[in-house]
Amino acid sequence: GIQVEQSPPDLILQEGANSTLRCNFSDSVNNLQWFHQNPWGQLINLFYIPSGTKQNGRLSATTVATERYSLLYISSSQTTDSGVYFCAVLYGGATNKLIFGTGTLLAVQP
């Protein structure tokens, strides 16, 4: 099956710093999303981005489908950005199942 790997696995930042999270996938995909799981466990949809670049405030994402990777940029990080960031891909097939990456645990310190 498809492999979805994220890096780095852990990241500690000072408030105000910028960061780049990476998601690599091993096969062609129909969809890619980035999620933020906050400390309360909620999964917040950040981007639906099967290809191209999108921006939402301090966050932006780029997916290069032909090279099988996606990047999530966080600028001017805040303590509320802490949590786990997942990318998830929709792999071709009848089940329409999202396959999640391994996650990046981000801690932003004041």
Added chain:
Amino acid sequence: EAQVTQNPRYLITVTGKKLTVTCSQNMNHEYMSWYRQDPGLGLRQIYYSMNVEVTDKGDVPEGYKVSRKEKRNFPLILESPSPNQTSLYFCASSSLGLGGYTFGSGTRLTVV
């Protein structure tokens, strides 16, 4: 507001006592799915539904049942819960072939 609503958010129950976790979406999505999240194992799909009266097993269906009698609702039923079903559960929905998944806020279930 477009959303997926799960209830309850937190539940502590005893082994063997039947329970239902409800899930409802207001986006007219055809597809709905249940996931469980466990430390070290990530998110795994339990069941999914492509449309009303169409359901199928995901990766970890043992011990669970679902039904899809209406398009908006997709309850998860644990007929006889066991401690190994202690987990964080998510319901999700999507429009087949268009856009992404929307997840509910999660249900943290503890079976003692």
